[in-house]
Amino acid sequence: AQKAKKEQQQREREQQQKQQLEAQQRVRQVQQQQQQQQTKQQQETKQKEQKPQKPREEHPVPQKDQVRPVQTPTAKPIPEPATSVNSEAEHSRRLSLLESSLLHIPTGADSERPRAYVPQRPCAIPPSFPTTPLPAFESPEMFQKLSIDTLILSFYYQQGTYQQYLAARELKRKSWRYHKKYMTWFQRHEEPKHTTDEYEIGTYVYFDYETGWCQRLKADFTFEYPYLEDELQPALTKKI
Numbered sequence: 703a704q705k706a707k708k709e710q711q712q713r714e715r716e717q718q719q720k721q722q723l724e725a726q727q728r729v730r731q732v733q734q735q736q737q738q739q740q741t742k743q744q745q746e747t748k749q750k751e752q753k754p755q756k757p758r759e760e761h762p763v764p765q766k767d768q769v770r771p772v773q774t775p776t777a778k779p780i781p782e783p784a785t786s787v788n789s790e791a792e793h794s795r796r797l798s799l800l801e802s803s804l805l806h807i808p809t810g811a812d813s814e815r816p817r818a819y820v821p822q823r824p825c826a827i828p829p830s831f832p833t834t835p836l837p838a839f840e841s842p843e844m845f846q847k848l849s850i851d852t853l854i855l856s857f858y859y860q861q862g863t864y865q866q867y868l869a870a871r872e873l874k875r876k877s878w879r880y881h882k883k884y885m886t887w888f889q890r891h892e893e894p895k896h897t898t899d900e901y902e903i904g905t906y907v908y909f910d911y912e913t914g915w916c917q918r919l920k921a922d923f924t925f926e927y928p929y930l931e932d933e934l935q936p937a938l939t940k941k942i
């Protein structure tokens with residue numbers, strides 16, 4: 703056991719000596735690299751110092767006799783004013799141009815393109831059948847003669863058209879008001895029981911367009927003015 707212990711100690715000493723030698727070799731290599739870099743930098747600095755510098759160009763100083771005088775710009779002659787005859791002719795010409803432009807002033811219809819009729823559901827029809835709607839269906843007087851059911855039919859099934867606008871205007875003229883929340887038309891059945899600046903409570907007739915396509919009665923209904931589709935202010939919407 704003592705012999706094995708001695709052999710192990712001997713191996714450890716040899717390994718330590720080997721590590722010390724390797725460390726010394728690394729230090730020497732680093733020192734050599736640093737010396738090489740320093741010598742290289744010294745050589746570069748010497749080469750830069752040995753480069754010949756370009757001589758500065760000396761500009762000759764002009765003598766007094768060689769100095770040229772500065773030329774001042776000459777003033778342009780002012781044109782003479784036009785005679786009274788020419789000014790009157792020019793004035794009359796401008797007036798005539800203004801009058802002609804006023805006669806041909808553009809209107810709002812000039813910016814609109816002519817719109818051709820496009821059917822919503824095109825289908826094959828005989829030649830004797832009319833291809834465009836009658837002009838009477840674009841007349842407000844025509845919509846005044848229609849019933850409530852027909853006006854509401856035009857409102858819901860002609861959306862985005864001029865006929866929908868005419869139908870809505872005629873419904874409002876007949877004391878119907880559109881509710882933006884329920885998306886249907888209401889009309890007072892009697893005077894409201896309670897009225898404030900924001901709502902009113904009472905009995906109303908409304909048009910049921912979803913289930914029965916008929917007029918129904920709604921008692922104790924709270925009609926809130928913010929849901930009223932009207933251009934009037936909330937303080938004036940009591941007359942619905």
